[in-house]
Amino acid sequence: MDWTKLFFRNRKHNNLLRSFKKIEPIIHEIFAPGNRFVGKDFFQFIGQKSCEIAGADLLMIGKFDAKEQLIKSLVYCSKDEVFNNISYHLNESPCKQVFGNEIYSIKEGAWEQFSSDAPFADSVVEGYIGIPLFNSSNEPIGIIVALFKNPIRKHLKTIESLLFLFTSRLSTEIEHLQAKEDIKKRNVELELMHRALKDKNKKLDYSVAEMRKAQLKSKEYDQLKSTFLANLSHEIRTPMNVILGFMELLKSDSLTVEEREEYVEIINFNGLQLLKVMDDLIDISKLQTRLLQEEFSRLILNNLMYKVHVHFTKQAALLKKDLSINFYNGLEDGKDIIVTDEDGLTKVLKHLLDNALKFTRDGGEITFGYELHGEELIFSVKDNGVGVQPGKEDVIFDMFRQGQDDMKREFGGNGLGLAISKKYIETLGGKIWLDKEYMDGARFCFSIPFEPSMARKATTKKQPLTNQYL
Numbered sequence: 001m002d003w004t005k006l007f008f009r010n011r012k013h014n015n016l017l018r019s020f021k022k023i024e025p026i027i028h029e030i031f032a033p034g035n036r037f038v039g040k041d042f043f044q045f046i047g048q049k050s051c052e053i054a055g056a057d058l059l060m061i062g063k064f065d066a067k068e069q070l071i072k073s074l075v076y077c078s079k080d081e082v083f084n085n086i087s088y089h090l091n092e093s094p095c096k097q098v099f100g101n102e103i104y105s106i107k108e109g110a111w112e113q114f115s116s117d118a119p120f121a122d123s124v125v126e127g128y129i130g131i132p133l134f135n136s137s138n139e140p141i142g143i144i145v146a147l148f149k150n151p152i153r154k155h156l157k158t159i160e161s162l163l164f165l166f167t168s169r170l171s172t173e174i175e176h177l178q179a180k181e182d183i184k185k186r187n188v189e190l191e192l193m194h195r196a197l198k199d200k201n202k203k204l205d206y207s208v209a210e211m212r213k214a215q216l217k218s219k220e221y222d223q224l225k226s227t228f229l230a231n232l233s234h235e236i237r238t239p240m241n242v243i244l245g246f247m248e249l250l251k252s253d254s255l256t257v258e259e260r261e262e263y264v265e266i267i268n269f270n271g272l273q274l275l276k277v278m279d280d281l282i283d284i285s286k287l288q289t290r291l292l293q294e295e296f297s298r299l300i301l302n303n304l305m306y307k308v309h310v311h312f313t314k315q316a317a318l319l320k321k322d323l324s325i326n327f328y329n330g331l332e333d334g335k336d337i338i339v340t341d342e343d344g345l346t347k348v349l350k351h352l353l354d355n356a357l358k359f360t361r362d363g364g365e366i367t368f369g370y371e372l373h374g375e376e377l378i379f380s381v382k383d384n385g386v387g388v389q390p391g392k393e394d395v396i397f398d399m400f401r402q403g404q405d406d407m408k409r410e411f412g413g414n415g416l417g418l419a420i421s422k423k424y425i426e427t428l429g430g431k432i433w434l435d436k437e438y439m440d441g442a443r444f445c446f447s448i449p450f451e452p453s454m455a456r457k458a459t460t461k462k463q464p465l466t467n468q469y470l
Contacts, residue, residue, distance in 0.1 A: 040074075042173055044082055047075035050166055054159045056146035058123060060086070063142050063174060064099075064133075071095055071143060074174070076119075092118040098130035099140050103160050105129045108151030120147060127152035131163055133171040135178075142174045214289040235277045239270035269318060276354075280416040283347070284423070294341040294427050298453045301336040301377075302329045304346065305369065312353050312366075322362040328369035330377070337453040338377070344424040345448065348432075351417040352381040352444050359385035359442070376430070377450050382443035393434050397422045421446070 043061055051059035058078055062071040072087040090096040092115040097104045106113070110128035114120050127148030135141045144163060152159070246263045249255070255263070309327045316323060329336065349368070356366045360383045368381040388396055397418045418432075425432045425446045432446035 039177065043075040044077065046166060046170065047077045048079055048082070050144070050163060051077060051146070052079040053162055054129075054146050055148075056129075056159075057149045058120070058125070058147040060145045060147075061142065061170060062087075062145070063178070064140050066140065074142075074177075086119040088119050091115075093120065094128055095130055095143060095145065098132050098143055098145075101132075103129065103131050103164065105152070105156055105160060107153060107156060110147070123147060124149065126150055129156075129160055129163060131160070131167055133167055133174060135171060135175045141171065141178065144170060210289070236274065239274040239277075242270040243267050243274075265318075280420060283420045284416050294344055296339050296341055299338055299340055299342045299345070301331065301338055301370070302333055304342065304349075305329055308346070308349050308353065308368075311350075312357060315357060319357070321357070321360070323357075323360055323364045323366065326365070326367045328367070330369065330371035335452075339451040339453050340448060341424075341428055344428055348421045348424050348446060349379070349381070351421045355417055355444075356381055356383035356385065356442070359383065359387075361385065364441075372450060373447075375450050376447045378445060378447050380435075380443060380445045382435075382438060382441065384441040387439075387441050388434060393436055396434055397432070418444075 047059050047061050050056075056079075058076070060073050060076045062073040064071060069090045070087055071090065071093075073085045076083045076086055090099075094104065094106060094110060094113040106128040108126045110126055111120075111124050113128075114125075125147040127146075127150065129146040129148075129152070131144045132140050133142035133144065144167065146159070146163060246267050250260065250263055250267075305327050309325065313325055316325060353366070353368060356368075360366055364384050366381070366383045368379070370377050370379040372378075422432050425448065428448045430446055430448040432444065435443040435445055
């Protein structure tokens with residue numbers, strides 16, 4: 001095409017004509033199938049060439065983030081220099097008008113529409129031309145902006161048309177760039193997923209290997225396992241049947257709001273009972289196979305005692321048991337900071353209090369707490385419930401055993417709580433026992449080493465364990 005003939009009669013536009021004569025080879029270079037410019041090089045090339053052809057002082061080609069309403073430049077340049085990339089919000093510039101039009105232009109005074117801290121604010125531009133870029137789904141994905149330090153009083157439509165020539169190629173390249181970024185991001189996600197799966201497989205292989213070792217070591221417990229399975233069937237089926245039964249009742253449209261709430265509460269309670277059985281099973285398995293490792297940390301003991309008291313007060317209310325639960329602390333606040341395995345200590349207290357709550361009837365009383373005795377903390381949990389049957393004191397901490405022969409029928413339970421507690425206390429370096437002299441119910445005691453967290457130990461005198469809380 002001969003651009004000279006097209007503008008021959010308009011001799012007063014010689015400068016513009018000389019620019020137009022450069023268009024044909026540039027367009028050919030940009031749109032030719034063998035174009036050597038791709039990615040960042042492409043945007044720099046087309047940005048500087050477009051700036052030169054349009055006679056603009058500055059030109060920016062940017063991606064549009066519709067979610068954040070942000071423009072992130074792919075190139076920001078003059079015809080002679082490429083600047084650092086920038087990003088800005090649409091509301092900070094006239095670009096917010098572009099995406100409602102095919103082309104948006106300002107002949108003069110464009111600087112007035114930029115916010116004071118916008119990237120172009122210091123340039124004091126007069127003329128502005130912005131053209132939106134769309135993907136194959138006709139969604140806005142970018143923008144080309146030409147900025148002029150002098151007003152654009154002439155040739156505005158011509159310059160707009162020249163810039164518009166490049167929009168199709170720019171849109172395609174931005175869409176291609178976005179696709180590459182999406183693929184790269186997806187590849188990273190897949191690689192992370194692959195590594196995570198490999199790690200999980202290694203952990204699974206390790207767990208399987210440990211389980212096989214544990215199976216070889218646990219042959220001596222075969223009889224106990226048989227007993228456990230018999231008990232487990234009962235402990236699982238009972239709450240499960242309750243849950244399923246009341247779920248069927250909830251389907252009835254004739255239930256009152258109060259009845260429905262009561263049934264939901266029953267289902268929730270039995271679900272928690274079922275969860276306790278599962279937790280006990282996991283704990284005893286870990287303790288027996290030595291897979292459980294204690295984690296010692298700093299613990300404010302009096303805070304723990306208070307939290308346990310609140311928990312079991314709520315449990316008693318949920319079970320609709322009318323009884324009194326009290327606790328006491330053997331160290332003053334501020335002197336009760338110790339180092340121990342908080343999770344293990346909490347589980348032991350909860351197992352002992354679970355039993356006390358289970359075996360204490362309405363009108364009864366439960367008291368728990370601790371004292372400092374020499375270099376040990378002595379904890380006790382006592383109740384005035386049914387107590388332990390004479391002759392069973394020595395086997396009460398064995399797995400699947402309870403204090404009364406007929407307890408399972410009346411009170412339920414799988415006989416794991418005390419066995420788990422014993423293993424935890426031994427892990428912590430202490431011991432647990434039943435106070436045989438206490439005859440008004442049951443009183444369980446356990447000890448753990450007293451290891452203060454502070455540099456100076458609590459100023460509590462060594463003294464024999466008193467009967468204050470017996």
